[in-house]
Amino acid sequence: MSTPNTPLWEVFIRSRNGLAHKHVGSLHASDATMALQAARDIYTRRGEGLSIWVVPSSAITASDPAEKGMMFEPAESKIYRHPTFYEVPEEVGHM
């Protein structure tokens, strides 16, 4: 029997400073339990995290980089969504 290629997982780690889980890399493991253990050994050898998520890479749907112009165009033209668009007199102070 030939062994199938070991599935790929994406690893997300939440560090101790209260930030969200952040993508740190990927690894191979045959199932979720082994993926978590491997993630601990590969990505948290120096106390990098307090929580790990592993997600099968095949479960991720990504936007197409070739379409990024069209994808993100709606935000480009809306400068009024940024605080600096609005003028507040200096006398009012920091807002």
Add this chain to the structure above:
Amino acid sequence: MYTQALNTAETDDRGLEDAAKAAQFQARIDAEERIEPNDWMPAAYRKTLTRQISQHAHSEIVGMLPEGNWITRAPTLRRKAALLAKVQDECGHGLYLYAAAETLGSSREELVDAMLAGKAKYSSIFNYPTLTWADIGTIGWLVDGAAIMNQIPLCRCSYGPYARAMIRVCKEESFHQRQGYEIMLTLCRGSDEQKAMAQDALDRWWWPVLMMFGPPDATSQHSDTSTKWKIKRFSNDELRQKFVDATVPQAQYLGLTIPDPGMTQDADGHWRYSEIDWTEFKQVLAGNGPCNRDRMAARRKAHAEGAWVREAAAAYAAKRAQRRTAQAAE
């Protein structure tokens, strides 16, 4: 460096590809943008990087062998724990790098098989033996020191996944180099025999370490495209010189002599080393170094002996998946 076997120029097949896309790609590189896995890239860029990153990964994995040789014989428990952690780091570095290489479209299995078949190279430095404990100190100090010199610019490499892997690797390498230097310092402050052991290790490793940076610029055909693509930021000779300049004062502090009687310091403060014996380098790359056969045999043995673990893990995962499907159907 860890990818020094890349001495042949890739064939430039961009003529077959969309010239406009190629121009746009180069413009992104010139603008210091990072190239990501799903972005369009010239086939030669993909091929060069797959080779470079996978060779780098193989080097990290094979690099565990010379040091692993001393884990059971480390002089104290503290040294043993540190060496074990270092070898574990090297394994981790190999895995980050395989993951980065895979984003270019080859599976890790394919990459590993190419190495085991002898088709893919790893760094020449790991084909030298570790004869004494001082070799462990020298590897940390010089081999990891040379690796850091090479890897810091790679943190700004144009290919995003490789650059990100290198940032992690560089953070960890710093512990390796300090760990090695501390071993050397302890030996050099020890008995005459211990100091002689340190000198002997330096004598044997110095030239092979200088060869890690790859062939001299004049003969390295590969550098041009890699530089244009911002995979490579400094030439082999530039990095080698930086390394020598950083290392000579460290050797002086230890009271050790660099085994190069012809070495002189020029007016600008650079230490000018003598001619490197490139015949030895070519011999080691061709598979005729002191340990090439040993290293390949050890890797093949480990891979073959681990086959049942991979098979068992895959079978277990398949069984669980099947059970889940059956339960869902009930």
